Amino acid sequence: MIIRLTIFALFLTLFSMPAHSDDAEEFKQKHIDNVRMIIASAMKDSSAWESLAYMCDTYGPRFSGTKNLENALAWMKRSMEEDGLDNVRAEDVMIPVWVRGNEYCTMLEPSVAKLEMTGLGRSIGTPKEGITAEVFVVTGFDDLDANADKVKGKIVVYDIPYISYGQAVQYRVHGADPAAEYGAVASLVRSSSPIGMNNPHSGSMRYKNPDVKIPHAAITAEDAAMLGRMQKRGQTPVIKLYMEADTLPDALSANIVGEYKTDNPNDTIIVVGGHSDSWDLGTGAHDDASGCLATWKAVKLIKDLGIKLPRTLRAVMFVNEENGVRGGKAYAEAHKDEPHAMMLEMDGGAFPPSRIMVGNKNDSVLAMLQIFNPLLHEIDDSLNVVPGWGGVDIGPMSRQNNIPCLGLGTNGEGKYFWYHHGPSDTVDKIDPKVFNQCIAAIAVTIYLYANL
Numbered sequence: 001m002i003i004r005l006t007i008f009a010l011f012l013t014l015f016s017m018p019a020h021s022d023d024a025e026e027f028k029q030k031h032i033d034n035v036r037m038i039i040a041s042a043m044k045d046s047s048a049w050e051s052l053a054y055m056c057d058t059y060g061p062r063f064s065g066t067k068n069l070e071n072a073l074a075w076m077k078r079s080m081e082e083d084g085l086d087n088v089r090a091e092d093v094m095i096p097v098w099v100r101g102n103e104y105c106t107m108l109e110p111s112v113a114k115l116e117m118t119g120l121g122r123s124i125g126t127p128k129e130g131i132t133a134e135v136f137v138v139t140g141f142d143d144l145d146a147n148a149d150k151v152k153g154k155i156v157v158y159d160i161p162y163i164s165y166g167q168a169v170q171y172r173v174h175g176a177d178p179a180a181e182y183g184a185v186a187s188l189v190r191s192s193s194p195i196g197m198n199n200p201h202s203g204s205m206r207y208k209n210p211d212v213k214i215p216h217a218a219i220t221a222e223d224a225a226m227l228g229r230m231q232k233r234g235q236t237p238v239i240k241l242y243m244e245a246d247t248l249p250d251a252l253s254a255n256i257v258g259e260y261k262t263d264n265p266n267d268t269i270i271v272v273g274g275h276s277d278s279w280d281l282g283t284g285a286h287d288d289a290s291g292c293l294a295t296w297k298a299v300k301l302i303k304d305l306g307i308k309l310p311r312t313l314r315a316v317m318f319v320n321e322e323n324g325v326r327g328g329k330a331y332a333e334a335h336k337d338e339p340h341a342m343m344l345e346m347d348g349g350a351f352p353p354s355r356i357m358v359g360n361k362n363d364s365v366l367a368m369l370q371i372f373n374p375l376l377h378e379i380d381d382s383l384n385v386v387p388g389w390g391g392v393d394i395g396p397m398s399r400q401n402n403i404p405c406l407g408l409g410t411n412g413e414g415k416y417f418w419y420h421h422g423p424s425d426t427v428d429k430i431d432p433k434v435f436n437q438c439i440a441a442i443a444v445t446i447y448l449y450a451n452l
């Protein structure tokens, strides 16, 4: 047993050692010409951005359960076929259908004013007559606990300071439960975005306790702050909230898949993808039309250049990331017996590519991939392989089959969450040249990984 453990430890040590510099140099020399060719091809025109803009403009918001989404998926499949990818297909996925319906939020006291709002995915609606109640503003869960006796019968408003998305989103996802437990009749949360511009930002929420559900919606940063100021002054705002939100039976949708097949009989698969669905307020250009188009066009680019690979590249446009991850889960189930070498997702916005992230805390893969860095520097000197995470959609398969998962990290200097899940996530926010750099970064990474 001890000997086996020692051998295992030795193996791990050898495998996780940074690549020897001679090996790294040899790897670089072997692939530099192809890498430069891939980058030049990615940067040569704005055709990929034109496809991205066409999809966002023509099909609009692609929310799960809508005709828009299904039309966009049909277009993706047709376009992949026109692009000459192999084995283009739609793989069935059953998706949840949450419908927003009509909704509004009106302040009635101390003055009448429309408050921009968005119901949060999975929330229940209000009764037909709406909910009219006094507001109680809290700055976080601790503040709510400290004022537990003051919220019964009221609409709780979380006017939380935005520190990070990870911190703010806790209130969007989990805000309804504690408010309901203390007797609140509805809860509103400041949108999970660093800036306001009076835009509400949508997203999913969850109920822990199915017996005490209250409607849960997001309001703008400006209105949350205003309600907070009023309460501090001793004013008691009164709000009417109306939501028709409802959950309908699941519907049939699909993951759209296209490949660049290898003729290697011992073929393993490299998956690249993004998610095809978006929230319904904007056209989801950054989140995640950009991830879909960038990954699929990266596969097309390598195929068009005629570069032969020992592994199959598979572009997967995962459906329903936003309110169910059903596409990622269905992929894991449908492909559990196929040998996968790696999965890579782009779902962080089309900003300048800044890092190739290795998820699953996979130190040995991270060490191995340092050999990519000199070649990634052909795109940008700061582009390196670093620890991080892969993506939501590739999570189920990569965890289930223990497959290395990678993510494209981009540096939007925080701007991603200005637009995220909001009405302003439109294609004009994406620079065609920067989008091409994202495609180049993905194409180079999958090309190199296929050649490891």
Ligand SMILES: [Zn+2]
Residues within 6 Å of the ligand: 275, 287, 288, 321, 347
């Ligand atoms: Zn996304």
